Amino acid sequence: MPRxxxxxxxxxxxxxIALMLGVVFALFAVVAFNQPPSLMAxxxxxxxxxxxxxxxILIDQSDPFNPNDLDWVYEFVxxxxxxxxxxxxxxxxxxxxxxxYEPKRIHFACSPGSAxxxxxxxxxxxxxxxxxxxxxxxxxxxxxxxxxxxTRQPSSPLxxxxxxxxxxxxxxxxxxxxxxxxxxDLMQHSDGFSFYRAGADYEAFLGSxxxxxxxxxxxxxxxxxxxxxxIYDLPMAEVKAFWRAYFDEAGxxxxxxx
Numbered sequence: 001m002p003r004x005x006x007x008x009x010x011x012x013x014x015x016x017i018a019l020m021l022g023v024v025f026a027l028f029a030v031v032a033f034n035q036p037p038s039l040m041a042x043x044x045x046x047x048x049x050x051x052x053x054x055x056x057i058l059i060d061q062s063d064p065f066n067p068n069d070l071d072w073v074y075e076f077v078x079x080x081x082x083x084x085x086x087x088x089x090x091x092x093x094x095x096x097x098x099x100x101y102e103p104k105r106i107h108f109a110c111s112p113g114s115a116x117x118x119x120x121x122x123x124x125x126x127x128x129x130x131x132x133x134x135x136x137x138x139x140x141x142x143x144x145x146x147x148x149x150x151t152r153q154p155s156s157p158l159x160x161x162x163x164x165x166x167x168x169x170x171x172x173x174x175x176x177x178x179x180x181x182x183x184x185d186l187m188q189h190s191d192g193f194s195f196y197r198a199g200a201d202y203e204a205f206l207g208s209x210x211x212x213x214x215x216x217x218x219x220x221x222x223x224x225x226x227x228x229x230x231i232y233d234l235p236m237a238e239v240k241a242f243w244r245a246y247f248d249e250a251g252x253x254x255x256x257x258x
Contacts, residue, residue, distance in 0.1 A: 053088035060184030062156035086113035100157035107143035166215030
């Protein structure tokens with residue numbers, strides 16, 4: 001009995017070989033795209049400095065925080081930390097009364113990625129969360145608590161600190177998503193301009209030498225989390241209006257969460 005000839009001609013086998021090669025190359029591509037970049041050992045930040053995002057939290061501790069404030073500050077910081085993408089940079093600063101244009105850097109590190117971002121094919125979400133908590137979040141909270149409980153400063157040079165932030169080399173326009181968060185009662189008080197002397201008067205501010213140094217914060221999200229006080233020295237509506245005018249002039253996208 002004659003053997004049946006196969007209907008699978010050379011084009012079939014060539015197609016199969018091409019398909020297998022395509023699968024192999026796809027696997028190599030998946031592995032290549034999931035290869036982590038080189039990181040700095042102490043901060044987990046990318047050595048090529050291509051941070052996908054940078055959030056700066058400026059904590060104004062010129063007046064001491066009430067112990068009851070600590071919980072909402074931790075919750076607020078937690079939300080900002082979790083919102084960062086993998087390798088996103090988080091920097092904690094405080095105003096510096098001694099050198100107003102050099103705010104103190106309390107802490108900085110980059111997120112190793114939260115469990116919400118974990119790829120279940122290549123990562124264990126539970127282990128990712130444990131790493132995020134121990135390597136990134138716990139040291140962050142420790143430094144935030146230190147800043148919150150720091151001693152009272154004689155002045156609150158917020159405008160100077162914001163200008164210094166805008167001048168940072170790691171906070172310039174580009175592909176990085178930039179965000180500035182103010183945790184403060186927003187009472188500007190320095191030799192350059194003081195709400196306690198001139199009020200929250202933006203027109204008066206424009207006549208000061210300090211107004212000549214306008215920060216450039218185009219495409220920067222700026223959020224103010226106003227610290228509650230039993231008594232505010234000025235109507236908060238006037239204070240908010242001052243900062244809105246200030247950040248509008250700087251080109252920022254400004255909002256207040258309370």
